[in-house]
Structures are given as C-alpha cells and as structure tokens.
Amino acid sequence: MIMKRMKSMRSSTHNRYEVAKEKRSMIQKRNKNNSVAASAPENPADSHGLVQIVLPKPKLDSGTSVSKALQKRKTTREISERKLQLQTISNLLWAACGVNRKKGPFEITGRTAASASNSQEIDVYVLMQEGVYHYDPFRHQLDPVLEADLRPIAINPGQASLAAKAPFHLIYVADIDKLINSAGYQEPGLHDPEVQKSYYFVDTGMIAANVYLFAASHGLAAWFHNCNKPALAARLKLRPDQRVLFGQTVGYPKKK
Numbered sequence: 001m002i003m004k005r006m007k008s009m010r011s012s013t014h015n016r017y018e019v020a021k022e023k024r025s026m027i028q029k030r031n032k033n034n035s036v037a038a039s040a041p042e043n044p045a046d047s048h049g050l051v052q053i054v055l056p057k058p059k060l061d062s063g064t065s066v067s068k069a070l071q072k073r074k075t076t077r078e079i080s081e082r083k084l085q086l087q088t089i090s091n092l093l094w095a096a097c098g099v100n101r102k103k104g105p106f107e108i109t110g111r112t113a114a115s116a117s118n119s120q121e122i123d124v125y126v127l128m129q130e131g132v133y134h135y136d137p138f139r140h141q142l143d144p145v146l147e148a149d150l151r152p153i154a155i156n157p158g159q160a161s162l163a164a165k166a167p168f169h170l171i172y173v174a175d176i177d178k179l180i181n182s183a184g185y186q187e188p189g190l191h192d193p194e195v196q197k198s199y200y201f202v203d204t205g206m207i208a209a210n211v212y213l214f215a216a217s218h219g220l221a222a223w224f225h226n227c228n229k230p231a232l233a234a235r236l237k238l239r240p241d242q243r244v245l246f247g248q249t250v251g252y253p254k255k256k
C-alpha cells in the first residue's frame with residue numbers, strides 16, 4: 001500500500017516536473033524567438049510614426065560605487081527638460097531590469113531585478129515626448145507602442161505641472177498572465193489574486209530601487225510616484241489582466 005502511494009507520489013511529482021519543464025522551454029523559446037509577443041502589449045496599431053530603437057550595448061564602467069549611490073539616493077522632483085542620451089537610456093534600462101545572466105533560476109533568463117518565482121511579470125513602458133515604447137529586455141530594445149506624448153498622465157493630475165516636461169518616464173505594468181503562466185517555480189500563490197498583488201508590488205519595488213540607485217550613481221534625478229492609472233490603461237489599450245502600478249521619472253536635476 002505504502003509502496004503504491006510512494007510510487008504514485010513519485011509519478012505525480014515527476015509529471016509536475018515534466019509539465020513545468022515543458023512550460024519553461026516553451027516560454028524560453030517564446031522569449032527568444034518572439035520577445036515582442038512575449039512581453040509587448042498587443043496593440044501596435046497606433047505606433048506607426050515611431051520606429052524601433054535598438055539600444056547600444058550597456059556600458060557598465062561608469063558611476064559611483066553602490067555604497068556611494070546608497071548615500072546619495074533620494075527623490076528629486078525638480079527635473080530639467082534636458083533629454084537623456086541613448087547610451088544613458090540603455091544603461092539605465094539594463095540596470096532597472098535588464099538581462100544579466102542567460103541562465104538564471106529555473107533555467108530561464110536572469111534579470112538585474114528579482115521577481116517572484118522568476119516570473120518577470122513587470123513590463124516597463126517608456127514615455128518620452130515623441131511617444132511610448134515598451135522595453136524588451138531580451139533584445140535590449142525599445143518597441144514602439146503609441147505615437148503620443150503621454151507624459152502628462154504619467155503622474156497624478158495634481159503633480160502634472162512638475163513632471164509633464166521631464167524627458168523620461170518609466171511606467172510599471174504588471175502582466176498577471178505572466179504570473180499565472182510563470183516559467184519559474186510553480187506554486188499555488190501564483191493563482192491567488194492577493195498573493196499575486198503582493199508579488200507584483202514587491203517586484204516593481206525591486207526594479208524601482210535599481211533605478212533610484214542607478215540615478216544616484218550617475219548624478220541623475222529620479223522620482224517614484226503614482227500615476228493616472230485609468231488614463232494610461234486606456235491609452236495603452238492594456239488587457240484587463242495588465243495592471244498599471246506606478247511611474248518613475250528620470251532626468252537631470254533642475255539647476256537651482
């Protein structure tokens with residue numbers, strides 16, 4: 001009897017392992033071959049005037065030490081209109097949540113920001129004057145989403161005057177589908193809305209902390225904040241299982 005139960009347990013564990021392995025390999029393939037479909041919104045219709053931006057390779061030899069960055073980390077709300085250079089954008093996005101290992105946990109890509117079960121469910125949208133892009137960390141490029149200046153809604157209406165002209169905004173969007181179909185560790189919490197919420201808020205914080213530290217280390221201003229969620233979700237034509245969470249504005253500090 002016991003032997004039979006052990007055998008059946010072994011076989012169900014084996015099945016679960018096989019299913020997870022298969023899922024991982026499918027998602028890995030999806031990420032490699034079609035990273036746009038894997039992570040970008042399914043709404044490329046409005047992006048016609050924008051072109052894909054292939055980011056230069058991140059340069060990792062600049063900036064202060066982590067300890068110095070920690071000393072300097074702070075929120076700066078007064079941000080100048082001066083645009084960030086493409087190399088800085090590349091470095092910044094890589095630091096935020098770029099790929100830092102081909103093989104991370106569960107045999108899937110590793111990223112600079114931790115995520116629950118290595119689900120990598122936070123999508124980063126970049127808002128600039130010319131339009132909105134989606135950051136594809138696997139190809140390290142910006143994919144066009146919408147040709148419109150959404151910077152005024154990257155922040156709550158009460159603070160729009162402070163942020164609307166800042167050159168560069170990150171919008172963090174959780175994709176629940178990526179949690180449910182995580183290529184990482186399969187656990188029941190991934191299907192529980194309350195647990196999902198705790199995961200995607202923490203995972204956003206992980207990315208935002210990287211951005212704060214990168215900014216501090218490179219003399220940039222950074223500001224994590226709320227944003228106009230309904231307006232952004234509507235303009236980006238997000239699916240119901242995609243949730244706009246927070247924004248983070250980055251630029252050069254305004255000279256006093």
Ligand SMILES: Cc1cc2nc3c(=O)[nH]c(=O)nc-3n(C[C@H](O)[C@H](O)[C@H](O)COP(=O)(O)O)c2cc1C
Binds near residue numbers: 073074
């Ligand atoms: C979850 C969260 C939400 C925030 N929302 C806003 C916001 O909507 N507007 C704002 O001006 N600052 C916002 N902030 C920034 C905080 O006010 C700021 O981090 C705090 O005052 C501490 O300042 P420091 O970052 O310079 O240490 C937010 C920060 C966090 C962590």
